[in-house]
Structure formats: C-alpha cells, structure tokens
Amino acid sequence: MEIANENEKIEFELRLQAIYQKYGYDFRNYARASLKRRIRYRLSQSNFKTISEMQHKLLNDSKFFATLLSDLTINVTEMFRDPSFFKALREIVIPELKKQPFIKVWHAGCSSGEEVYSTAILLKEEGLHNTSLIYATDTDDVVLNKAKSGIFAIDRMKDYTLNYRKAGGLASFADYYTALYDNVIMDNSLKKNIVFSNHNLVTDGVFGEMDMILCRNVFIYFNRDLQDRVFRLFSESLRPGGFLCLGTKETIRSSSFSDDFENVADHERIYGKIA
Numbered sequence: 001m002e003i004a005n006e007n008e009k010i011e012f013e014l015r016l017q018a019i020y021q022k023y024g025y026d027f028r029n030y031a032r033a034s035l036k037r038r039i040r041y042r043l044s045q046s047n048f049k050t051i052s053e054m055q056h057k058l059l060n061d062s063k064f065f066a067t068l069l070s071d072l073t074i075n076v077t078e079m080f081r082d083p084s085f086f087k088a089l090r091e092i093v094i095p096e097l098k099k100q101p102f103i104k105v106w107h108a109g110c111s112s113g114e115e116v117y118s119t120a121i122l123l124k125e126e127g128l129h130n131t132s133l134i135y136a137t138d139t140d141d142v143v144l145n146k147a148k149s150g151i152f153a154i155d156r157m158k159d160y161t162l163n164y165r166k167a168g169g170l171a172s173f174a175d176y177y178t179a180l181y182d183n184v185i186m187d188n189s190l191k192k193n194i195v196f197s198n199h200n201l202v203t204d205g206v207f208g209e210m211d212m213i214l215c216r217n218v219f220i221y222f223n224r225d226l227q228d229r230v231f232r233l234f235s236e237s238l239r240p241g242g243f244l245c246l247g248t249k250e251t252i253r254s255s256s257f258s259d260d261f262e263n264v265a266d267h268e269r270i271y272g273k274i275a
C-alpha cells in the first residue's frame with residue numbers, strides 16, 4: 001500500500017501516463033499528495049495491494065476507471081458554499097454585471113452543480129435571469145449527470161438554507177425546490193438558462209467572451225505549471241472588465257498572469273480582468 005520507495009514512485013508516474021494514453025485524462029500535472037491519497041483510497045476499497053496490481057483492471061475495465069476518475073477528481077461541494085463569497089458577488093459584482101445587456105457566466109469544475117444552482121438563484125433574485133446564460137462544466141460525467149438532474153439530498157437543505165441566508169438571500173430557500181421523498185428537485189425555471197457540458201481544463205479550449213468565470217476549489221489540485229495553463233485559458237476566455245472568481249483558497253497572485261487582473265474583492269479572491 002505504501003507508495004514510499006523509488007520503484008513505487010516510478011509506477012505511480014507510469015500509471016498517470018497510462019491513464020492519459022488510454023483515456024485522455026491528464027493528471028500528470030496534478031498535485032501529487034492529493035492524487036496519492038486518492039489512489040491509496042481506491043486500493044483500500046478493492047482487492048489490490050499495489051498500484052501495479054491494479055494496472056490490468058485500470059486499462060481494461062472502463063467502469064473501474066470511471067470509479068477511479070471520480071476518486072481522483074474530488075467532488076465535494078455545497079450550495080452557497082462560503083456564503084460571504086456569494087454575498088460579495090451580490091453586493092460588488094452583480095451591480096457591474098447589470099450594466100451589460102446580456103451576461104455569460106462560466107462555472108468551471110462545477111461538480112454536481114450545487115454551486116451553479118446557487119448562482120442561478122442569485123441571478124434570478126437580481127433580475128438577471130432572462131439576460132444571462134450559465135455554462136457549467138466539469139471533466140467528470142458522473143457528477144455532471146447529477147448536476148443536470150438537479151436532484152439533491154433533502155437532508156442537506158437545512159445547512160443550505162443557512163448558507164443562503166448568510167449569503168444575503170432575499171426569499172425563502174424552499175421556494176426554489178420541491179421535496180421528493182428523500183430528495184429535492186430544483187425548480188425547472190433555474191435550469192432554463194444553464195448549459196451543462198463536459199470540459200477538461202487541462203486539454204480543452206477557450207470559452208469565448210465570458211463576463212464572469214467561477215472556478216473555486218479546483219486549482220488546489222493542480223501543480224504550478226498546470227495552474228498557469230488554466231489561468232491563461234481563463235484570461236483568454238474573459239472579456240476585458242470581466243470577473244474571475246477563485247474563492248478563498250486560491251489566488252492568481254503567485255501565477256504568471258497576476259498582472260492581467262486587479263483585485264475586486266480581495267478576501268473572496270474575486271479579480272477583474274484589466275482591459
């Protein structure tokens with residue numbers, strides 16, 4: 001199980017190379033500690049003792065790969081996650097977006113969509129629902145399908161209601177969903193202007209002329225080179241004056257693209273693209 005010695009390190013790198021060649025998912029520039037933790041977890045859940053024992057299944061069983069992919073991509077998320085971030089969006093960014101005739105928002109690394117529905121609610125409450133389009137992308141189809149369904153566990157709603165209130169929500173959070181046994185289904189009107197699609201930040205291209213890009217809790221899994229590549233992608237995808245929202249855990253300030261952006265809400269790591 002330990003990936004401590006030199007041979008195991010080599011095997012680990014070879015597996016990442018194999019995943020890339022076979023499935024086109026490029027984890028070679030993901031931060032190592034987190035990847036190793038996730039692979040150890042998958043080993044502990046299967047009958048393999050070492051990563052090399054796992055190789056045959058990995059390359060020949062696409063279902064096993066799909067499971068490993070979900071392990072590697074870490075999909076933890078919630079509605080109105082970090083409420084102060086959504087409050088800053090409402091108070092600082094939305095007034096600027098209201099000046100545009102139409103706005104395009106990109107949620108990159110949207111996971112199962114909780115964050116996307118939160119933004120849709122915010123846009124609706126701010127009167128931007130009919131003049132906005134949200135592109136919600138992730139590299140993991142399992143979570144994307146969940147996002148598309150708009151179905152979430154009912155037992156999370158208490159926490160989400162609290163987040164919504166702290167984020168400055170204007171209505172009753174329960175107005176946005178219908179209970180369905182142990183789940184809730186999000187209001188159809190919210191889905192109307194969301195386009196969910198598979199997009200890999202490592203290998204896929206630019207989304208043109210975005211007014212706002214949200215990419216929170218994703219960069220932490222990338223190494224410095226990959227972070228720079230993705231910052232370039234975002235810089236090229238945003239119109240001048242557009243907003244890049246990273247959330248509290250990530251910063252653009254240590255990247256080569258720092259000079260392309262000014263601070264808009266420092267603590268929430270919301271940046272404006274310099275014209």
Ligand SMILES: C[S@@+](CC[C@H](N)C(=O)[O-])C[C@H]1O[C@@H](n2cnc3c(N)ncnc32)[C@H](O)[C@@H]1O
Nearest residue numbers: 073076077109111138139140200201202216217
């Ligand atoms: C921890 S979740 C963050 C979800 C949401 N943004 C939030 O903050 O609550 C990280 C997401 O990034 C996605 N991800 C990881 N690597 C990616 C890549 N190369 N391209 C697109 N999405 C990626 C994962 O599949 C996962 O759903």
